Amino acid sequence: MQLKKGNGSYVYDQDNKKYLDFTSGIAVTSLGHCHPEVVAALQKQSDCIWHTSNLFEIQQQEQLALTLVKHTQLDLAFFCNSGAEANEAAIKLAKKFTKKNKIITFNDSFHGRTFGSMSATGQQKIKEGYGPLVSTFLHLPWNDIEQLKKQADNDTAAIMMEVIQGEGGIKIADLDFYKEVQEICEKNDILLVIDEVQTGIGRTGKRYAYEHFGLDPDIITLAKGLGNGFPIGAMLGKRKLAEAFGPGSHGTTFGGNPLACAVSQSVLNIIFHDEFLNEVERKGKNFKEQLEKHLIKFPSVKEIRGEGLLIGIECENAGELIINLEKKGLLTVPAGEHVIRLLPPLNVTDEELSLALNTIQRAFNNKYETVT
Numbered sequence: 001m002q003l004k005k006g007n008g009s010y011v012y013d014q015d016n017k018k019y020l021d022f023t024s025g026i027a028v029t030s031l032g033h034c035h036p037e038v039v040a041a042l043q044k045q046s047d048c049i050w051h052t053s054n055l056f057e058i059q060q061q062e063q064l065a066l067t068l069v070k071h072t073q074l075d076l077a078f079f080c081n082s083g084a085e086a087n088e089a090a091i092k093l094a095k096k097f098t099k100k101n102k103i104i105t106f107n108d109s110f111h112g113r114t115f116g117s118m119s120a121t122g123q124q125k126i127k128e129g130y131g132p133l134v135s136t137f138l139h140l141p142w143n144d145i146e147q148l149k150k151q152a153d154n155d156t157a158a159i160m161m162e163v164i165q166g167e168g169g170i171k172i173a174d175l176d177f178y179k180e181v182q183e184i185c186e187k188n189d190i191l192l193v194i195d196e197v198q199t200g201i202g203r204t205g206k207r208y209a210y211e212h213f214g215l216d217p218d219i220i221t222l223a224k225g226l227g228n229g230f231p232i233g234a235m236l237g238k239r240k241l242a243e244a245f246g247p248g249s250h251g252t253t254f255g256g257n258p259l260a261c262a263v264s265q266s267v268l269n270i271i272f273h274d275e276f277l278n279e280v281e282r283k284g285k286n287f288k289e290q291l292e293k294h295l296i297k298f299p300s301v302k303e304i305r306g307e308g309l310l311i312g313i314e315c316e317n318a319g320e321l322i323i324n325l326e327k328k329g330l331l332t333v334p335a336g337e338h339v340i341r342l343l344p345p346l347n348v349t350d351e352e353l354s355l356a357l358n359t360i361q362r363a364f365n366n367k368y369e370t371v372t
């Protein structure tokens with residue numbers, strides 16, 4: 001199937017069939033397709049200047065950096081073009097700043113597909129066939145405090161994690177686990193790196209998902225929803241780290257160019273407001289409750305979990321159901337082994353959420369009938 005056109009929460013295929021898009025291009029088009037303010041920002045900047053390189057001051061980049069770090073304990077931003085690149089930057093910075101070698105990441109995590117970020121990723125299937133990988137990373141079981149206590153030591157540069165594992169199946173750890181991670185980092189001078197590529201920019205109802213868990217990261221990485229489909233990534237960090245990343249130590253040609261930054265600024269101008277974020281939280285909570293109410297009767301449904309508008313339905317036959325939902329006009333994405341991932345645009349309406357709920361119920365009813 002080819003998607004030819006998009007408008008708000010809807011996309012249209014080559015035969016002009018209409019779908020409600022609950023993939024958002026895998027957590028990217030958070031304001032829906034062709035949002036007028038984002039289109040206008042793109043058009044306006046494209047008539048002015050697209051690219052200058054970082055040899056010159058870029059006002060749009062400075063403004064975007066300030067918007068991103070506002071309301072956080074972070075001070076500085078580095079811009080790039082994707083989530084994997086943002087994580088590469090974080091890995092390099094953590095090692096250079098701490099002069100230590102080991103970075104702890106977690107089983108079932110996903111951090112990207114460049115050599116470094118793939119090595120960081122805690123999923124064997126992503127790495128198969130690429131030979132020996134970067135030896136820096138130690139993968140530990142997710143949500144296992146004892147293992148973490150045992151393995152975090154003097155040679156540990158960073159603990160790097162998604163606070164909600166996205167690709168791995170919308171997995172949230174216990175609150176105690178996050179608390180322990182923070183304490184271990186503080187006690188051992190370990191940097192806390194949070195990969196917010198999927199969870200950031202309002203997806204979970206907060207600017208960044210780490211805010212749900214009372215964490216104080218040294219570095220966070222962003223991409224996906226940051227540009228609503230225009231490629232842009234970013235690494236935000238605390239001021240102390242800047243000394244390790246002076247001129248010439250890391251960089252990228254395209255990162256943070258005026259065009260990408262102008263588009264991204266228009267996205268944040270809409271999302272980074274408490275009223276908007278509270279709405280994401282409200283809609284996500286209602287939707288999850290409705291899903292629980294209507295689906296829990298199916299024995300094949302194991303759990304419905306998530307935060308804000310990042311929601312997973314863990315169930316048998318997730319793959320088959322996703323195909324069935326598509327036939328019924330609702331696009332969703334798989335995650336992990338058995339999870340239907342729902343990623344509506346953050347400005348989705350209550351009517352669209354009801355329509356999705358109704359479609360999901362019909363798909364489960366069909367499946368249930370064929371099983372019995």
Ligand SMILES: Cc1ncc(COP(=O)(O)O)c(C=O)c1O
Nearest residue numbers: 082083084110111112197198223
């Ligand atoms: C948590 C997380 N980190 C990193 C990445 C990689 O981002 P990109 O595909 O932009 O390189 C992804 C992509 O799915 C992701 O979900």
